[in-house]
Amino acid sequence: MINVFVNDETSPLRAVILGTAKGIGDVPNLDDAYDPKSKEHIAAGTYPKEADMVKEMEAFAKVLEKHDVKVYRPEIINDYNQIFSRDIGFVIEDKFIKPRILKDRKEEIKGIQYVLDEINPDQIVSVPDDVRVEGGDVMPWKEHIFVGYSENQDFDKYIVSRTNKAGVEFLAKEFPHKTVKGFQLNKSDEVAKDNALHLDCCFQPIGVNQAIIYKDGFKIEEEYQYLVDYFGEENLIHITRDEMYEMNSNVFSISTKVVVLEENFSRLAGILEDRGFTVEKVPYAEISKMEGLLRCSTLPLERAH
Numbered sequence: 001m002i003n004v005f006v007n008d009e010t011s012p013l014r015a016v017i018l019g020t021a022k023g024i025g026d027v028p029n030l031d032d033a034y035d036p037k038s039k040e041h042i043a044a045g046t047y048p049k050e051a052d053m054v055k056e057m058e059a060f061a062k063v064l065e066k067h068d069v070k071v072y073r074p075e076i077i078n079d080y081n082q083i084f085s086r087d088i089g090f091v092i093e094d095k096f097i098k099p100r101i102l103k104d105r106k107e108e109i110k111g112i113q114y115v116l117d118e119i120n121p122d123q124i125v126s127v128p129d130d131v132r133v134e135g136g137d138v139m140p141w142k143e144h145i146f147v148g149y150s151e152n153q154d155f156d157k158y159i160v161s162r163t164n165k166a167g168v169e170f171l172a173k174e175f176p177h178k179t180v181k182g183f184q185l186n187k188s189d190e191v192a193k194d195n196a197l198h199l200d201c202c203f204q205p206i207g208v209n210q211a212i213i214y215k216d217g218f219k220i221e222e223e224y225q226y227l228v229d230y231f232g233e234e235n236l237i238h239i240t241r242d243e244m245y246e247m248n249s250n251v252f253s254i255s256t257k258v259v260v261l262e263e264n265f266s267r268l269a270g271i272l273e274d275r276g277f278t279v280e281k282v283p284y285a286e287i288s289k290m291e292g293l294l295r296c297s298t299l300p301l302e303r304a305h
């Protein structure tokens, strides 16, 4: 059996699913892309190649394994993008939540069915029909669950709105002892620099009590302020619009001390090193072209209690 337990973003990681770029197939048609950064690269002829992305993901897997993390990979579905495992399921406490996600991505779960088969069925929860939620929007953080979402007006308008109000309400009902806090995000289907695709594209806790944050990813100033008040200004690392676009908030914590970064994030690396973190660097610039990065491509199954 596979044990599942996650209560925050940074406790020592024991087991994780890391997506795969193998079998991703040809460059999609512009009309089939479901995020603005992919569209940009399809139009410019710079969409990433499978072989390059496979190399990047192998480098990430190596770092995880070096830190004694058990790494599961999806079974390959031909001609399907299976890189961003984060969104297709998530663990909170000892429950694996099977969410309802963007229909263009609904086959992805089949690649990790062999992992789900090893989890106690009593610990697997499927969401009700009206709920839409993707793991990139969901962050358990101690007594909180932080959730990126869109109210119906935006949810019905944008392909990049992936979590609805019903998703936030579902989590509040399922985890009544937690404070479930929703954050509306700024969305754009056309301009990647104006789009916070998921909460982890503009915010992520690191260490014990710190976080990386991009203010303009948040649609409502008071909701952003909630995080400033909670973490304290001195514990926040603010990133710029260009750094958000390069996905600087989408790093990945192996523990409260060790954070994996894209190798070009030199300003962030400097800040983290000054604050005493161990920074692991991996090349992930090709994957970044699809508006996802390190956190997006992982689905943590178990972190230490």
Ligand SMILES: NC(=O)NCCC[C@H](N)C(=O)O
Residues within 6 Å of the ligand: 034, 035, 038, 084, 086, 087, 135, 136, 137, 197, 198, 200, 201, 290, 291, 292, 293, 295, 296
């Ligand atoms: N958690 C994340 O932000 N995942 C990235 C998903 C990127 C993918 N191109 C998508 O639009 O679903």
